[in-house]
Amino acid sequence: MSQTQHFETSAAGSPDKVAEFDYKASFGKRIQNALHDTPSLVPMVVLFVSIAIFGLLLGAKFFSPFALTLILQQVAIVGIVGAAQSLVILTAGIDLSVGAIMVLSSVVMGQFTFRYGLPVEFSILCGLGVGTLVGFVNGWLVAFIKLPPFIVTLGMWQIALAINFLYSANETIRSQEIDEVAPLLHFFGETVKIGGAVFTFGAIFMVLLVLLLAYVLRQTAWGRHVYAVGDDPEAAELSGVNVKRMLISVYMLSGLICGFAGWAMIGRIGSVSPTSGQLSNIESITAVVIGGISLFGGRGSIMGMLFGALIVGVFTLGLRLLGADAQWTYLLIGVLIIGAVAVDQWIRKVSG
């Protein structure tokens, strides 16, 4: 057998370093690599450039602490729901039921307080619990019954919305009543003013939530596993990740965050209304996609989602202040979505 190995001896004296040729990357290639490592770079640049452009066009009307914090207030709900959406999309799933869970949670918080006269703290806990429970059902169907997330959450969207209408009997709880009986429901609508800047608790909560999740996703084992599952669930399972438990925990957390979004929404719109928040699922997916998170899972950062949500907010307010037709906003957002996905495809080519 040994004679068959002789050819190997000729490699014995070779230098130990291989393929360390002088690597002169082209400019485009270097950008591609940077984006591969930091996927939130594009939305960040787009955000600052668009703020700068609208600032130049509109001057102090736009470039004021008031207007800029107004944007933050306006994207608070989308940002919170987008955080939930980001988690699910990172696992290569999608959650179409986020908006419906949010509304259902807010209705539970309101009705439990007003219809049954339960303490408001308890009602809020129940609302958060309902959100988590719906998330659990989603996760269980995805992880154990192995149904596609798109189908599961498409169905859950309808189910949660229908329960919401049936249960609330399509009844709105007015803002005034809430202020009198259960002001805690308006907690996220309260504000802190610093000079001209106005921060709602909802906006602050949104930013803190995103920062917390960014930490968890980067710095904890759970976070690394979210990426691994989104990347290649089979490989994750073989290399020691409990994929089913991971998926269920992600959908439950998503549901819980949507519950908080429901609470924050009461603060934002004042009343508890079963017809609110209908566009949240699409808006959250838009923020995620513009934020550079890959719909194929496993790539992107939640900070990107925040930038994505803010970009939409900047365009919306900026164009409105310019007096442009609102359709221009939609048109530009459409362009951004397609552009973001094109960039995502290009970044992926680093490995190909």
Next chain:
Amino acid sequence: MDQKGIGLMEPILKGRNLVKRFGRVTALDNCDFDLMPGEILAVIGDNGAGKSTLIKAVSGALIPDEGEIFLEGEQVKFQSPIDAREEGIETVYQTLAMSPALSIADNMFMGREIRKPGWRGKYLRQLDRKAMETMSRDKLNELGLMTIQNINQAVETLSGGQRQGVAVARAAAFGSKVIILDEPTAALGVKESRKVLELILDVKSRGIPIILISHNMPHVFEVADRIHVHRLGKRLCVIDPKDYTMSDAVAFMTGAKEPPAEAA
């Protein structure tokens, strides 16, 4: 001592009457399997003979339809690869099982991450990246995979052979009872294959038995203590590489020649 060199020793890992069906394909057909303490057992067989299915059954990656598995004489029922890993069985799967977008260090420590010491690890559950990077780099250096420049490189930016090297290093670093390698040198260059063979012998000298699946007969005959010949979903025979030639082994595994009665 009998011909297989088993003697009176108990196998460290033993399979009996293992059956696994995929629809109408029977991948394992009442297969028996024995791994002795401290040995290198090669498993050879044609493509589709069921070698990978066999090692997946003993490493928890799939649950056999029938049959029993014993680890150190005790029956085990692995429900997942995590169960097998907790018993000290490490596997390099043929597909390598890596997350392409994650870094080398992330992949090496997937599912067994090290947390920072003190309150940051305990309450904030923060990972100790430094420690994991250092350990990963050391393990890869041992394997002579110096070509990897950056331990934080995403695995997808590595060549196929480098990926295989990382997977082997991962198994060698953590396996405490049994190490299973499913075609670990398939994508490797001459020098890198040699490193892996050296690593296999090194692991053996630490007293840890190895299951090596390979189509490379020179490699198999060089390192194996015994050769398990797999054919049509079961163990055809076990031969001692000192008593048979490579052509004999190939003839048995392809069915060109009947195995000797005493080896069956």
